[in-house]
Amino acid sequence: MARLRLIKAINEAIREEMERDEKVFVLGEDVEASIFGDLRGLFEIFGKGRVRNTPISENTLTGMTVGAAACGYRPVLHIMFANFLFTGMDGIANQMAKARLMSGGQIELPITIIASYGGGRANAAQHSDTPYSAFMNLGGVHLVVPSNPADAKGLLKSAIRCNDPVLYFEPAGRGGEMGDVPDEEYLTPIGKAAVVREGGDLTLISMGTTMRMTLQAADRLAEQGLECEVVDVRTLAPLDEDTICAAAARTGRVVIVDESRERASAASQIAAVIAERSFEQLKAPIKRVTALNAGLPLAPASEQYLLPSVDKVMAAATEISKNVRVSE
Amino acid sequence: MSKNLSPDVSECLELLETMHVIRYAEEQLGEDFAAGKLPGGVHLSVGQEAVAAGICAHLTDRDQVSSNHRGHGHFLAKGGEPRHLIAEIYGKQEGCCRGMGGSLHVADYSKGIIGANGVVGAGIPVATGAALANLMDDDGSMTVVFFGDGASNQGVLQESMNFAALWKLPLLYVCENNQFGQFSPTATVTAGVISDRAKAFGIPVEVVDGNDVRAVWQTMARATDHIRSGNGPMFVEADTYRIRNHFEREHLIVQTPYRSQEEVEKMRRERDPIKMLQEWLKAEDLADNETLQAIDEQAKTLVKEAVAFGDAGTPPPLDVGLKYQFAGTYN
Ligand SMILES: Cc1ncc(C[n+]2csc(CCOP(=O)(O)OP(=O)(O)O)c2C)c(N)n1
Numbered sequence: 190m191a192r193l194r195l196i197k198a199i200n201e202a203i204r205e206e207m208e209r210d211e212k213v214f215v216l217g218e219d220v221e222a223s224i225f226g227d228l229r230g231l232f233e234i235f236g237k238g239r240v241r242n243t244p245i246s247e248n249t250l251t252g253m254t255v256g257a258a259a260c261g262y263r264p265v266l267h268i269m270f271a272n273f274l275f276t277g278m279d280g281i282a283n284q285m286a287k288a289r290l291m292s293g294g295q296i297e298l299p300i301t302i303i304a305s306y307g308g309g310r311a312n313a314a315q316h317s318d319t320p321y322s323a324f325m326n327l328g329g330v331h332l333v334v335p336s337n338p339a340d341a342k343g344l345l346k347s348a349i350r351c352n353d354p355v356l357y358f359e360p361a362g363r364g365g366e367m368g369d370v371p372d373e374e375y376l377t378p379i380g381k382a383a384v385v386r387e388g389g390d391l392t393l394i395s396m397g398t399t400m401r402m403t404l405q406a407a408d409r410l411a412e413q414g415l416e417c418e419v420v421d422v423r424t425l426a427p428l429d430e431d432t433i434c435a436a437a438a439r440t441g442r443v444v445i446v447d448e449s450r451e452r453a454s455a456a457s458q459i460a461a462v463i464a465e466r467s468f469e470q471l472k473a474p475i476k477r478v479t480a481l482n483a484g485l486p487l488a489p490a491s492e493q494y495l496l497p498s499v500d501k502v503m504a505a506a507t508e509i510s511k512n513v514r515v516s517e
Numbered sequence: 518m519s520k521n522l523s524p525d526v527s528e529c530l531e532l533l534e535t536m537h538v539i540r541y542a543e544e545q546l547g548e549d550f551a552a553g554k555l556p557g558g559v560h561l562s563v564g565q566e567a568v569a570a571g572i573c574a575h576l577t578d579r580d581q582v583s584s585n586h587r588g589h590g591h592f593l594a595k596g597g598e599p600r601h602l603i604a605e606i607y608g609k610q611e612g613c614c615r616g617m618g619g620s621l622h623v624a625d626y627s628k629g630i631i632g633a634n635g636v637v638g639a640g641i642p643v644a645t646g647a648a649l650a651n652l653m654d655d656d657g658s659m660t661v662v663f664f665g666d667g668a669s670n671q672g673v674l675q676e677s678m679n680f681a682a683l684w685k686l687p688l689l690y691v692c693e694n695n696q697f698g699q700f701s702p703t704a705t706v707t708a709g710v711i712s713d714r715a716k717a718f719g720i721p722v723e724v725v726d727g728n729d730v731r732a733v734w735q736t737m738a739r740a741t742d743h744i745r746s747g748n749g750p751m752f753v754e755a756d757t758y759r760i761r762n763h764f765e766r767e768h769l770i771v772q773t774p775y776r777s778q779e780e781v782e783k784m785r786r787e788r789d790p791i792k793m794l795q796e797w798l799k800a801e802d803l804a805d806n807e808t809l810q811a812i813d814e815q816a817k818t819l820v821k822e823a824v825a826f827g828d829a830g831t832p833p834p835l836d837v838g839l840k841y842q843f844a845g846t847y848n
Pocket of ligand 1: 586587636664666667668669697698699
């Protein structure tokens with residue numbers, strides 16, 4: 190086990206996959222300089238043929254990955270901030286999400302797009318979105334959202350090996366979380382959620398950047414005598430409905446914590462699935478703790494006001510726990 | 518560099534047959550649409566066959582072609598099977614895309630036909646990526662992207678030309694200027710000369726009479742020479758004319774005429790690329806009526822067989838969309 194920052198775990202994943210398969214190459218704006226640190230050193234190892242510094246042309250870049258993938262390559266596109274996915278939307282929504290279907294399955298599209306997301310750093314509204322839920326509706330792309338270094342590495346390796354397009358949402362503000370990463374080779378499967386804490390009173394479900402506050406809330410609730418089961422969703426599409434619903438059913442009280450905006454958030458979809466599949470086991474309304482329905486302001490306190498927080502998770506958990514008998 | 522500067526007789530006859538096949542297939546689709554036989558719409562390229570034929574004559578299965586909504590001709594000229602095209606547009610699982618794509622998305626990746634595209638201009642980024650793959654393969658293969666004068670107003674064209682010039686991508690831009698973007702005459706929505714835009718990126722340009730298949734063939738001979746020798750992209754603006762409506766539904770939705778019937782008839786009479794080649798072959802004493810007739814018949818038969826194949830096809834199973842969406846495999 191090595192203790193790594195999430196950004197470094199991502200770096201290792203890309204390096205290992207580039208070493209493993211010469212069809213893997215990286216492209217994007219300033220990937221050579223790697224301003225986020227996740228690509229640091231790759232240019233020196235693999236050279237400009239496989240770490241391709243590009244012009245600022247997102248819509249062409251996303252479409253290019255489709256052409257290159259259809260011709261046998263495995264492009265890894267670093268789009269920088271997740272907001273720029275919107276700039277490159279045609280290539281994503283109309284091309285990569287559709288080309289395999291429209292061709293009757295003639296091709297595989299092993300494309301990975303890395304997008305750093307999330308607020309809380311006074312980046313203002315065009316550099317702070319958590320847009321994954323918008324992409325959940327596309328149908329033709331997988332979405333992964335790791336929360337810790339081990340999953341960040343394992344999910345990225347799986348994404349690069351996956352023969353379908355994967356949007357990889359990187360929760361790496363300030364380098365992301367620290368955590369243990371196994372020394373030996375491993376893959377984290379796409380489409381599998383993880384139960385990261387057990388407890389019989391409440392089920393907290395989260396992903397990516399909001400996992401930290403969710404785990405903190407679980408600690409504080411435990412101090413108050415409420416034991417929480419915590420699920421890290423890890424993949425938003427396809428959603429691991431079985432793990433999520435089983436965890437929801439075990440306690441019957443569910444709080445979903447998600448940094449996307451409330452309306453049509455990832456939490457909304459998860460809540461709908463639980464309501465449909467596990468209604469009989471629910472003992473209280475499902476609660477969603479999400480960002481409020483506005484872009485994120487620059488002013489730090491105003492930004493925080495809109496974002497989920499430990500206190501908001503605590504409040505939601507407390508509200509649906511009124512009649513829980515706290516065990517001695 | 519010992520490339521012929523002009524197509525020889527047998528090459529001319531092949532070009533003629535390709536154009537005939539495209540014409541017969543598309544006229545058939547026009548009739549089928551009118552008869553209510555097609556599940557979807559079609560954009561036909563009647564009058565523009567010389568561009569597809571002359572360009573694709575120089576390509577092999579290793580080369581890629583990325584095309585647009587008016588892409589039947591590109592598909593057929595690049596070696597796509599007429600029966601797979603017809604069955605696809607009929608929505609049958611025997612089609613090239615198993616009935617999942619239809620007219621707007623005909624593709625046969627095994628032949629380097631990497632897709633028509635329903636989004637105007639969107640084939641350009643895809644082609645840019647394919648050309649990057651050609652470059653990395655370093656095997657002399659190249660990519661051609663066909664697009665219209667309308668598509669040249671999409672920002673991705675300028676983005677792509679910057680990429681291609683910068684990285685010396687083996688990419689040929691073929692702008693088929695058919696004088697209209699949907700129902701807008703080109704000059705009403707497009708400033709300047711389209712091919713001049715390529716010059717700004719240092720990309721060599723040729724403007725060619727897109728109804729003269731021999732001229733297109735010759736231009737393409739020079740373009741492939743340039744591109745396959747590692748010199749980077751080229752841009753061809755093919756001046757042509759769309760004879761039929763923008764799409765076959767047009768008469769149902771467009772009330773204000775945007776061009777005169779006389780103009781269309783004049784183009785049909787005087788600038789039909791098939792007639793132009795036939796007349797040239799006869800004038801030069803390179804082919805007699807009998808030979809030309811035989812080629813015509815051959816193409817007609819091929820299309821008839823394709824239609825029978827499409828008619829005999831079966832609709833795909835209902836849940837097939839879910840099946841083809843993802844490869845679902847990991848390496
Ligand atoms: C992004 C996008 N905008 C608009 C359309 C609707 N549309 C379909 S074809 C067309 C005209 C395209 O003109 P051009 O590129 O010159 O090709 P042509 O039809 O003349 O062959 C338009 C506007 C579309 N399919 N995609």
